[in-house]
Amino acid sequence: MNQIDVIFSDAANSRATDIHIDPVMDGYQIRYRIDGKLRLNRNLKKSAGISLINQIKAAAGIEPGTAFLPKDERIKLSISGRSLDLRITLVPCISGPKIAIRLLDPNxxxxxxxxxxxxxxxxxxxxxxxxxxxxxxxxxxxxxxxxxxxxxxxxxxxxxxxxxxxxxxxxxxxxxxxxxxxxxxxxxxxxxxxxxxxxxxxxxxxxxxxxxxxxxxxxxxxxxxxxxxxxxxxxxxxxxxxxxxxxxxxxxxxxxxxxxxxxxxxxxxxxxxxxxxxxxxxxxxxxxxxxxxxxxxxxxxxxxxxxxxxxxxxxxxxxxxxxxxxxxxxxxxxxxxxxxxxxxxxxxxxxxxxxxxxxxxxxxxxxxxxxxxxxxxxxxxxxxxxxxxxx
Ligand SMILES: [Zn+2]
Incomplete structure (x- = not known):
């Protein structure tokens, strides 16, 4: 499994409704919203965080050269045999790009x-x-x-x-x-x-x-x-x-x-x-x-x-x-x-x-x-x- 698959299937298994990937001082922070509250899931080194964001942008069809504009994309991904409907919001922040992902699971x-x-x-x-x-x-x-x-x-x-x-x-x-x-x-x-x-x-x-x-x-x-x-x-x-x-x-x-x-x-x-x-x-x-x-x-x-x-x-x-x-x-x-x-x-x-x-x-x-x-x-x-x- 690549990094996206690991994080998205882990989030879905944890009953998360949202995934937040935020730039922090020395890297990236991944948090899940579960039962309405944000919980820290893991910290990533800066290079791993950037690589994850690039993978998500590629999956969402967001062109690499448009990093300075906020983006909103809706995509369907199949991860571990499960179909996920995702709403991805990418916003450039001072400290780096931030991504918020809403997992839409009709069930x-x-x-x-x-x-x-x-x-x-x-x-x-x-x-x-x-x-x-x-x-x-x-x-x-x-x-x-x-x-x-x-x-x-x-x-x-x-x-x-x-x-x-x-x-x-x-x-x-x-x-x-x-x-x-x-x-x-x-x-x-x-x-x-x-x-x-x-x-x-x-x-x-x-x-x-x-x-x-x-x-x-x-x-x-x-x-x-x-x-x-x-x-x-x-x-x-x-x-x-x-x-x-x-x-x-x-x-x-x-x-x-x-x-x-x-x-x-x-x-x-x-x-x-x-x-x-x-x-x-x-x-x-x-x-x-x-x-x-x-x-x-x-x-x-x-x-x-x-x-x-x-x-x-x-x-x-x-x-x-x-x-x-x-x-x-x-x-x-x-x-x-x-x-x-x-x-x-x-x-x-x-x-x-x-x-x-x-x-x-x-x-x-x-x-x-x-x-x-x-x-x-x-x-x-x-x-x-x-x-x-x-x-
Ligand atoms: Zn308990």
């Missing part, structure tokens, strides 16, 4: 709904939506919170021969057989909004919008839903209720929101504790304070990471989502039409005993799925306790 991303890590009632809510296809579904959360994985699992569930599904994505991460995927291309004025308009001309049953991040895309997506199309989209918002604020900020009228919106999913990704080595820990004062101040019951048990051979001493293995799902009903629509703010809507849901993302987090702490450290860093304190408005 890692396309999950069925039961594999997402939903509590039974949340899973039922999503499965009900895939049967009724009632109203637009918005999957919300910050970058890298697993939104695309959730959307793809919904697509996977609803894509069938009798349905015409069109997606508008940037980038198209995974090609799905039987679905028409449109790549956003801003250089040719094909943005998300234009993509949705194009998709609608193709007579679709269902349109998936990779991301609503401006008024125009929000307007076109809501419009498609109002016209009776099944619309699925992601949106950046801090929690499920603030999705309404976000749509209002994009100048979508309350009556359009209530006509279009069916379900909002809000989610984050956390690392899962390695079940070979995790150990029971104390429920600390800071944990108690955290849950009490957010009006969520304190978990009775907690588990801590340890580290063993199985998890490469990290204490964690794999990731899962934590969720809150809001299936809007008539009383929610009344509040939106009455222009009530998100705080009022949240309080109403609280009074209905609706579960919020921290309830799911508390359950996943108590059963040892994840650790309090993983939850703490997400900054999930609920806005009704602080009175803070959504950004």
């Amino acid at each position: 890692n991303v396309i999950r069925e709904i039961p594999q997402l890590g939903l509590q039974p009632e949340d899973r039922t809510a999503l499965e009900e939506w895939t049967r009724s296809l009632n109203g637009m579904i918005l999957v919300t959360g910050p970058t890298s919170s697993g939104k695309t994985t959730t959307l793809y699992s919904l697509l996977y569930e609803i894509a069938e021969e009798s349905r015409h599904v069109v997606t508008v994505e940037d980038p198209v991460e995974y090609e799905i057989d039987g679905i028409n995927q449109i790549q956003v291309d801003n250089r040719h004025n094909l943005d998300f909004a234009e993509g949705v308009k194009t998709a609608l001309r193709l007579d679709p049953d269902c349109v998936m919008v990779g991301e609503i991040r401006a008024h125009d895309a929000a307007f076109e997506a809501v419009n498609a839903a109002v016209q009776g199309h099944v619309v699925m989209a992601t949106l950046h918002s801090r929690d499920m209720v603030s999705a309404v604020t976000r749509l209002r900020n994009y100048d979508i009228e309350n009556h359009q929101i209530t006509t279009a919106l069916g379900v909002v999913v809000n989610q984050r990704l956390v690392r899962k504790l390695c079940d070979h080595c995790r150990k029971k820990g104390e429920v600390t004062e800071s944990t108690k304070t955290f849950f009490e101040s957010n009006r969520v019951s304190i978990p009775e048990t907690l588990f801590l990471p340890v580290g063993c051979e199985h998890c490469a001493n990290s204490g964690y293995f794999g990731r899962t989502g934590i969720f809150e799902i809001w299936n809007l009903d008539v009383s929610d629509y009344e509040l939106i039409l009455a222009n009530q703010d998100e705080k009022a809507i949240r309080n109403k849901l609280k009074n209905d005993n609706h579960t919020f993302i921290l309830h799911d987090a508390a359950k996943k702490l108590a059963d040892g799925t994840t650790s309090f450290d993983e939850i703490k860093v997400l900054g999930l304190d609920l806005p009704w306790t602080t009175g803070r408005a959504s950004p």
